[in-house]
Amino acid sequence: MVEVRYATAPDQVPGMTTDRLRSRFLAEDLFVPGEIRLVYSHEDRIVIGGAAPGGAPLDLPCPDEFRAEYFLERRELGVVNLGEPGAVTVDGEEYALGNKECVYVGMGSRAVSFSGGPFYLVSTPAHAGHPTVSAGLADAEPVRLGSQEGSNDRTIHKYIHAKGIQSCQLVLGVTVLAPGSMWNTMPCHTHERRTEVYLYFDVPQDDRVVHLMGRPDETRNLIIADRQAVISPPWSVHCGFGTRNYAFVWAMGGENQAYEDIEQVAIGEMR
Numbered sequence: 001m002v003e004v005r006y007a008t009a010p011d012q013v014p015g016m017t018t019d020r021l022r023s024r025f026l027a028e029d030l031f032v033p034g035e036i037r038l039v040y041s042h043e044d045r046i047v048i049g050g051a052a053p054g055g056a057p058l059d060l061p062c063p064d065e066f067r068a069e070y071f072l073e074r075r076e077l078g079v080v081n082l083g084e085p086g087a088v089t090v091d092g093e094e095y096a097l098g099n100k101e102c103v104y105v106g107m108g109s110r111a112v113s114f115s116g117g118p119f120y121l122v123s124t125p126a127h128a129g130h131p132t133v134s135a136g137l138a139d140a141e142p143v144r145l146g147s148q149e150g151s152n153d154r155t156i157h158k159y160i161h162a163k164g165i166q167s168c169q170l171v172l173g174v175t176v177l178a179p180g181s182m183w184n185t186m187p188c189h190t191h192e193r194r195t196e197v198y199l200y201f202d203v204p205q206d207d208r209v210v211h212l213m214g215r216p217d218e219t220r221n222l223i224i225a226d227r228q229a230v231i232s233p234p235w236s237v238h239c240g241f242g243t244r245n246y247a248f249v250w251a252m253g254g255e256n257q258a259y260e261d262i263e264q265v266a267i268g269e270m271r
């Protein structure tokens with residue numbers, strides 16, 4: 001149920017085969033009907049997961065790896081609905097979630113269950129309880145970036161961040177590309193103080209996203225299908241282009257919550 005991924009140093013990347021790269025950084029099978037699947041990354045101890053209720057509601061388990069009484073004893077959780085209307089129930093209170101809507105579940109919440117969806121989960125360690133809050137795309141400070149000419153016309157919706165839903169360290173949002181736009185996060189960046197995870201979705205079955213990762217001057221690519229997630233350590237760029245437009249959930253954890261605290265990469269630095 002939980003797969004543990006240890007952290008990777010940037011100097012390990014040049015010798016890696018495609019399979020090695022994928023097994024380290026890509027989570028390919030998070031969404032299996034009737035299951036909750038989790039990946040525990042040692043990069044900032046971010047846990048990502050998929051909850052795909054196959055009819056009956058699914059309860060969030062507490063993995064042995066947490067050495068905790070319940071999942072959110074020392075953690076917080078962001079949930080995004082990737083599919084059909086559904087609900088997340090937290091200690092008896094139901095939060096109805098439509099497609100691309102989000103609920104933040106604070107530390108100390110004991111019983112979490114899912115129906116409908118499927119739902120994408122991101123959890124980071126926490127030190128204080130913040131209120132559980134749900135939000136829709138319109139609540140999430142939509143910011144339009146890029147252009148049609150640059151094939152990167154996209155809207156960034158920030159859900160959990162310093163000026164939005166409050167959390168201990170989790171930062172999370174959804175970016176939606178306009179029809180005809182394929183590039184995300186270009187020009188790209190790194191952020192030495194935070195790990196980021198991208199979960200690509202709304203990618204049709206016969207399409208793919210080519211995700212670029214690695215040090216800016218030594219990039220590698222991962223060919224990513226629908227509902228697959230890529231772990232981006234602090235030293236790695238994270239950007240990509242699709243064979244058509246798509247959406248993705250981005251989530252971060254680490255030293256700070258400052259979205260603007262990034263190292264911008266000039267296109268000429270990239271190799």
Ligand SMILES: O=C(O)C(=O)C[C@H](O)C(=O)CO
Pocket residue numbers: 154156173175184185186191196238250259
């Ligand atoms: O399309 C984009 O650009 C993004 O969504 C960028 C992410 O939000 C990100 O990388 C935050 O650090």
Ligand SMILES: [Zn+2]
Pocket residue numbers: 189190191196238
């Ligand atoms: Zn980033």
